[in-house]
Amino acid sequence: MKKAWYLGYSADDIGDRAILIGDPDRVDRIAGLLEEPRFLPVSRGLKSVTGGFAGKSLTIAAFGMGAPIATIVLHELADLGISRFLRIGTAMYFPPARGGEFIVSTSAVGFEGTSPAYLEGGEPYAADTALVEALNQAAAAAGQSVRKGIYATYDAFYRDMFGIDDAGRDRASANRELLKEMGVLAVDMETSALLAAAGALDVACTTLCLGTVDALTQEKLEPGALAQGEKQLFEIALSGLCALD
Numbered sequence: 001m002k003k004a005w006y007l008g009y010s011a012d013d014i015g016d017r018a019i020l021i022g023d024p025d026r027v028d029r030i031a032g033l034l035e036e037p038r039f040l041p042v043s044r045g046l047k048s049v050t051g052g053f054a055g056k057s058l059t060i061a062a063f064g065m066g067a068p069i070a071t072i073v074l075h076e077l078a079d080l081g082i083s084r085f086l087r088i089g090t091a092m093y094f095p096p097a098r099g100g101e102f103i104v105s106t107s108a109v110g111f112e113g114t115s116p117a118y119l120e121g122g123e124p125y126a127a128d129t130a131l132v133e134a135l136n137q138a139a140a141a142a143g144q145s146v147r148k149g150i151y152a153t154y155d156a157f158y159r160d161m162f163g164i165d166d167a168g169r170d171r172a173s174a175n176r177e178l179l180k181e182m183g184v185l186a187v188d189m190e191t192s193a194l195l196a197a198a199g200a201l202d203v204a205c206t207t208l209c210l211g212t213v214d215a216l217t218q219e220k221l222e223p224g225a226l227a228q229g230e231k232q233l234f235e236i237a238l239s240g241l242c243a244l245d
């Protein structure tokens, strides 16, 4: 049976849909919400678990950080037969979004190097509308709401997104002006590449993130609100993704 090159899994190891998560510690925490969680062998630090939720079988896969590795994980899982993907995590946000809100991607603009290899000229890359709506409904059922909008994605965190030196501050500040004009709501390091890869591979994908860093002030969500938001994020993500056939 075919085995994925980097992940090392075969089709028998995985569900029919996937949640992609950056931080591998989040895989351990979301696994507690799954029925019969089965952790898969870890290679290169890529931690995954397969289990059930609401009668559906899914795989939660950690990719670390950044578009190249996130798209490798999506591409390998798509090649094994997964047809729906949801990235969850955290993002920098622009007004009118506020800290602690859930932001779902309806589309994304790519300032990273991976998306052109999948869908050159395809910008803005579109998210799957059924998945976006399923997340919207799952949030409402949980007494929460999601804000829908455009994501922008970069590779160079300390140059394009967040300044800790003069060169980074200047560049990130110029980017912020551009993103404000474009009406971007959230910034991360994966979404545009995942949407482009999903489009090219004919699978469904979107991103749902908790807004944790104010793009204008660089103020961070405090740890208690982050922990609480993460729990709600997991519930909305699992319910929304598993509501679809």
Ligand SMILES: O=P(O)(O)O[C@H]1O[C@H](CO)[C@@H](O)[C@H]1O
Pocket: 021, 022, 023, 064, 065, 066, 088, 089, 090, 091, 157, 188, 189, 190
């Ligand atoms: O979503 P999480 O894993 O929190 O990661 C987010 O924070 C990292 C730094 O920008 C990027 O990987 C980004 O997408």
Ligand SMILES: O=c1cc[nH]c(=O)[nH]1
Pocket: 090, 091, 092, 161, 162, 187, 188, 189, 212, 213
């Ligand atoms: O600053 C941040 C915080 C979360 N996610 C990002 O991509 N950037």
